[in-house]
Amino acid sequence: MREFSSDDTDDLSAILSDPETMRFYPAPFDRDGVEEWIARNLRRYAEDGCGLWAMILKASGELIGDCGLTLQSVEGVDEIEIGYHVCRDQWGNGLATEAAGDCRDFGFAHLPVDRLVSIIRPENRTSRRVAEKNGMTVWKEVMRRNLPHLVYSVQRSQFHER
Numbered sequence: 001m002r003e004f005s006s007d008d009t010d011d012l013s014a015i016l017s018d019p020e021t022m023r024f025y026p027a028p029f030d031r032d033g034v035e036e037w038i039a040r041n042l043r044r045y046a047e048d049g050c051g052l053w054a055m056i057l058k059a060s061g062e063l064i065g066d067c068g069l070t071l072q073s074v075e076g077v078d079e080i081e082i083g084y085h086v087c088r089d090q091w092g093n094g095l096a097t098e099a100a101g102d103c104r105d106f107g108f109a110h111l112p113v114d115r116l117v118s119i120i121r122p123e124n125r126t127s128r129r130v131a132e133k134n135g136m137t138v139w140k141e142v143m144r145r146n147l148p149h150l151v152y153s154v155q156r157s158q159f160h161e162r
């Protein structure tokens with residue numbers, strides 16, 4: 001994984017404009033949305049020391065998704081979330097699981113947090129499975145954008161015990 005740059009706009013657009021990949025979001029992203037999305041993550045790298053990073057397939061150098069750590073408010077409390085999107089032709093190859101595990105390790109090594117979360121729509125079984133394989137369990141259910149979401153979490157202490 002590496003940081004995004006504005007040069008990634010076309011490649012990232014191909015992933016985030018796909019309606020199937022974005023079916024649990026309000027809408028697929030258009031090009032302007034992807035430019036804003038990259039700019040937001042550049043700010044996060046500078047301000048938070050983390051953000052969503054570009055996932056690069058080592059064999060080909062191709063950008064095949066994003067995964068990373070972002071600050072999210074959960075019921076008014078700041079939490080660090082592990083999030084991920086993978087391009088559809090790479091689904092099922094274990095890439096989100098590998099990247100999410102690296103983000104969990106990075107978070108506990110470099111960020112002053114005792115807990116990491118993933119916030120997931122209950123219907124998103126694949127994303128839930130990635131969270132479970134990342135050592136997470138359901139912590140609570142919250143409403144976001146008027147829709148129920150499960151908050152999965154893994155504790156620093158629990159992680160070190162594993």
Ligand SMILES: CC(C)(COP(=O)(O)OP(=O)(O)OC[C@H]1O[C@@H](n2cnc3c(N)ncnc32)[C@H](O)[C@@H]1OP(=O)(O)O)[C@@H](O)C(=O)NCCC(=O)NCCS
Pocket residue numbers: 020021022024084085086087090091092093094095096097098119120121124125126127129130
């Ligand atoms: C969620 C997502 C990132 C997973 O990426 P991926 O690289 O295909 O995930 P992995 O290959 O690492 O693991 C997928 C796991 O989910 C399982 N899975 C796949 N489809 C599933 C389904 N319909 N129901 C239950 N589990 C499913 C796989 O079998 C695998 O688990 P296993 O190893 O125990 O068999 C990808 O599907 C995606 O980009 N989805 C759209 C964006 C999204 O929803 N992001 C998360 C928002 S919270």
